[in-house]
Amino acid sequence: MTTYAALLRGINVSGHKKVPMAELRALLTEIGHTDVRTHLQSGNAVFSTTSDDEEAIAAELEQAIEKRFGFPVPCLVRSGGYLAAVADACPFPAAELEGRQLHVTYYGQPVDAARFEGIDAAAHLPEEFRLGDRALYLYAPDGLGRSKLAEALARPSRTKGITATSRNWNTVVKLVEMTADAETGDHGARA
Incomplete structure (x- = not known):
């Protein structure tokens, strides 16, 4: 299983x-x-x-x-295992950030940097993003709702033909815990 x-x-x-x-x-x-x-x-x-x-x-x-x-x-x-690897590979200091400041967008297939050409990274600072294994990490210090970089990353020209869905860092960590608990059979009182 x-x-x-x-x-x-x-x-x-x-x-x-x-x-x-x-x-x-x-x-x-x-x-x-x-x-x-x-x-x-x-x-x-x-x-x-x-x-x-x-x-x-x-x-x-x-x-x-x-x-x-x-x-x-x-x-x-x-x-x-994949979810844990994505969390472990986070290029940002997750332990030092609030969960609302860090997000992972999971993609249905690998994405390369060419999809995001034309984004002026310096213009969006202090917001930043990095690519991972079928994932994109987004640091948005003021949260996703106010993030101009998130808007630029989600434009249809950049996501065309790919299933993508984002989760904040709290959810990323919780899913890693839940899948690890399921592997060990330790479900506690969670529902």
Whole structure:
């Protein structure tokens, strides 16, 4: 069994694309996954399965969500090991920052620096970004909502053809913990 996190993009935002977490847990169980738990209302689920094909798991989940809820929801599925590696590779001093100041955007495929050409890094300081393994790290000291760099990074010309979803550092750390707990069977009282 491998433990994964499913990262759903764009659900439960301003009353749109409502996916209750209890229903998401039930759906994941119905399609054959075990040890299903969710975190927050923004589309984070942890589960175990015998499959080792992240893309196939994500495609199956996308189809099940569209069938159940009537709208498409892009999903990324990543192993607990991958999530831990991304957290460990953070190029910013995460322990010194507030969770709202640091974000990771997870991508459905590798991205290279060419996608982000034309961004004047100096013009956005003190905000900064760095690329990782199918991930982008964003340091936004005033938070994501006020970040001009986040706007520039998310322009359709830079994200075209790629599933991408962002999580703040608190959620990044929590998903690493939840997937590690699932691997060891230590679930505590979390739901």
